[in-house]
Amino acid sequence: MERDLTTEAKIMEAATRVFIAKGFNGCSSREIAREAGLNVALVNYHFKSKSNLFDIVIANVIKGFTLSILDVFKSNLSLENKTRILIEKEYDFLTKHPDVPNFIINELGKKDKSFFDCLDVANEFIEAKIFEQVENAQKNGELRNIDLVSIMLLIMSNCHFPFMAKPMIQTIHSLEDSKYQEQLTLHKQYVTEMLINYLFPKK
Amino acid sequence: MERDLTTEAKIMEAATRVFIAKGFNGCSSREIAREAGLNVALVNYHFKSKSNLFDIVIANVIKGFTLSILDVFKSNLSLENKTRILIEKEYDFLTKHPDVPNFIINELGKKDKSFFDCLDVANEFIEAKIFEQVENAQKNGELRNIDLVSIMLLIMSNCHFPFMAKPMIQTIHSLEDSKYQEQLTLHKQYVTEMLINYLFPKK
DNA sequence: CTACTTTTTAAACAAGTGTTTAAATTTTGA
DNA sequence: TCAAAATTTAAACACTTGTTTAAAAAGTAG
Numbered sequence: 001m002e003r004d005l006t007t008e009a010k011i012m013e014a015a016t017r018v019f020i021a022k023g024f025n026g027c028s029s030r031e032i033a034r035e036a037g038l039n040v041a042l043v044n045y046h047f048k049s050k051s052n053l054f055d056i057v058i059a060n061v062i063k064g065f066t067l068s069i070l071d072v073f074k075s076n077l078s079l080e081n082k083t084r085i086l087i088e089k090e091y092d093f094l095t096k097h098p099d100v101p102n103f104i105i106n107e108l109g110k111k112d113k114s115f116f117d118c119l120d121v122a123n124e125f126i127e128a129k130i131f132e133q134v135e136n137a138q139k140n141g142e143l144r145n146i147d148l149v150s151i152m153l154l155i156m157s158n159c160h161f162p163f164m165a166k167p168m169i170q171t172i173h174s175l176e177d178s179k180y181q182e183q184l185t186l187h188k189q190y191v192t193e194m195l196i197n198y199l200f201p202k203k
Numbered sequence: 204m205e206r207d208l209t210t211e212a213k214i215m216e217a218a219t220r221v222f223i224a225k226g227f228n229g230c231s232s233r234e235i236a237r238e239a240g241l242n243v244a245l246v247n248y249h250f251k252s253k254s255n256l257f258d259i260v261i262a263n264v265i266k267g268f269t270l271s272i273l274d275v276f277k278s279n280l281s282l283e284n285k286t287r288i289l290i291e292k293e294y295d296f297l298t299k300h301p302d303v304p305n306f307i308i309n310e311l312g313k314k315d316k317s318f319f320d321c322l323d324v325a326n327e328f329i330e331a332k333i334f335e336q337v338e339n340a341q342k343n344g345e346l347r348n349i350d351l352v353s354i355m356l357l358i359m360s361n362c363h364f365p366f367m368a369k370p371m372i373q374t375i376h377s378l379e380d381s382k383y384q385e386q387l388t389l390h391k392q393y394v395t396e397m398l399i400n401y402l403f404p405k406k
Numbered sequence: 407c408t409a410c411t412t413t414t415t416a417a418a419c420a421a422g423t424g425t426t427t428a429a430a431t432t433t434t435g436a
Numbered sequence: 437t438c439a440a441a442a443t444t445t446a447a448a449c450a451c452t453t454g455t456t457t458a459a460a461a462a463g464t465a466g
Contacts, residue, residue, distance in 0.1 A: 007443080025228045029424060039445055044425060046443095051424095106309060109370035116374045149376055150390050154397070157364035162356050164367070167312035171319045173352055187353050194357070194401040198393075210413080232454060242415055247455060249413095254454095 008046050010036040015043075016057050020103045024054050024110075058107055059119055065100060066121050068093055073128040079137045080200045083155065084192060090159035091188045095181070101160040144199050151199065158191040211249050213239040218246075219260050223306045227257050227313075261310055262322055268303060269324050271296055276331040282340045283403045286358065287395060293362035294391045298384070304363040347402050354402065361394040 014036035018027045029050050033040045047053035072086050094101065108116070125131075134151070137143035162169075162184055170180055217239035221230045232253050236243040250256035275289050297304065311319070328334075337354070340346035346354075365372075365387055373383055 023226075023228070025226070028422075030422085040424090041426080041446085042444065049424075102309065102312075105368055105371055106305065108374070111374075113374050113377075122375075146393055147386075147389070149372065149378075149386055150393055153365050153368070153372070153390055154361070154393065156368065157360045158357070161360035161364045161367075164364075165308055165356070165359065168308055169352065169356070171311070171314075171316050172325075174316075175352075183350075183352055186350070187356055190349055190353055190357065190401075194397060197401065198397040231452075233452085243454090244416085244456080245414065252454075 007038065007042060010038060011043055011046060011053070012057065012060070015053050016061065019054060019057050019107075020061070020097075020099050023103070024051070024107060054107075055115070058104070061100060062104060062108075062119055062121070065093065065097075065104070066124070070124055070128060073125065073130045079133055079143055080196060083196060083199060086155065087159060087188065087192050087195065090155075091184065094159065094163045095184070098163045098166060102164050105164075142200060144201060154195060154199070158195060162187055210241065210245060213241060214246055214249060214256070215260065215263075218256050219264065222257060222260050222310075223264065223300075223302050226306070227254070227310060257310075258318070261307070264303060265307060265311075265322055265324070268296065268300075268307070269327070273327055273331060276328065276333045282336055282346055283399060286399060286402060289358065290362060290391065290395050290398065293358075294387065297362065297366040298387070301366045301369060305367050308367075345403060347404060357398060357402070361398060365390055 011032065015032045018032050018035055021027075029043050030040050032053075033043055043050065043053060047056065068089050069086065072082055072089060075082065075085075077085070131148065134143065134148055138145050166180060169175065170177075175183065214235065218235045221235050221238055224230075232246050233243050235253075235256075236246055246253065246256060250259065271292050272289065275285055275292060278285065278288075280288070334351070337346065337351055341348050369383060372378070373380075378386065
């Protein structure tokens with residue numbers, strides 16, 4: 001019962017590309033098949049249904065997105081350095097995959113908690129012992145004493161939003177892609193300085 | 204040739220609600236008509252087509268969103284106080300309309316520049332002379348010397364993202380609506396402090 | 407009341423949707 | 437080599453989509 005993985009890989013590649021670009025409702029099974037250069041029926045033969053394929057794709061995207069973050073958390077660095085590297089990595093990742101945050105936020109908002117639990121990323125974070133490190137850094141006075149949700153929100157807001165709002169900002173300010181990329185490189189420095197200053201106040 | 208505005212108003216109300224919640228591709232003309240308690244054909248009779256209705260709705264939403272910002276810009280306050288009030292107003296607006304940023308960013312990204320030019324909001328900002336005020340504040344040393352795009356990005360990121368990511372954060376941290384609202388109230392204070400400290404460094 | 411316009415309605419249209427079917431083809435294992 | 441299994445295909449399925457049509461209803465003005 002050896003399966004032809006190449007066909008499934010083709011479908012996954014095309015589906016990931018199309019789903020991220022247009023969302024679940026914005027594309028059809030036939031469009032995915034066309035992009036993969038395959039017959040429509042193959043999508044359901046290999047993946048049962050469009051929504052099942054979608055679940056696999058989004059789980060995959062989230063996994064890939066989470067892995068690079070976890071690497072930083074698991075490393076043996078101070079929280080301040082972890083934050084610096086995290087921002088750096090986020091901007092790197094998002095430069096390559098600018099549509100991913102929008103995709104995750106929009107499509108995950110439609111799912112219920114049970115789906116999210118299946119992804120099982122929470123345990124990975126617990127394993128990284130990042131919560132203990134935060135608690136300790138706050139006791140030391142190294143890290144500002146605000147809750148973890150807000151810390152995450154502050155970092156994510158300043159990393160993700162500039163990529164999410166890219167089409168809008170580009171339209172408003174008439175910036176071509178290369179100019180906006182320069183803007184983002186500059187912005188990353190501002191964001192890093194601002195967040196580090198705020199989260200890790202020196203005395 | 205007096206038109207029954209009530210019917211058009213009903214369609215606009217339902218369309219705005221449904222479009223914001225589900226996006227252009229996420230809903231059907233029939234769903235909008237059903238929500239308005241009207242016959243499907245009335246949508247096209249009064250608004251020509253679904254996409255025409257959508258253009259009117261999104262232009263309307265953007266206008267409403269922009270107006271409250273412009274009020275702040277036009278007021279006679281220092282940039283620091285304008286920033287404080289702007290953040291306050293953004294959080295107020297977004298508490299009432301949490302789905303609007305996602306809606307605007309997603310759907311405006313699909314439109315081209317010509318559509319955006321039709322909205323004609325740029326002139327309003329020029330009229331408010333906010334650009335001159337920024338330039339002067341930077342010469343004074345009151346405002347940090349970074350470009351306007353980044354200033355806007357910093358403020359918008361920290362105001363909009365917490366609302367855009369709400370479903371995701373709620374799922375991750377198992378927070379009910381009221382708890383997340385408390386979180387946002389807290390977060391607004393952090394954001395204000397962080398942004399003011401960074402944008403308006405005291406000496 | 408009557409002739410006319412505007413509004414509303416149910417029904418139909420062609421096109422596209424996700425999915426299934428059954429036949430054709432390819433691959434597999436003995 | 438050859439039957440059994442897995443894969444691929446074209447075609448069809450029932451359903452929804454945005455939109456149009458033509459008749460009915462409501463409203464308007466002389």
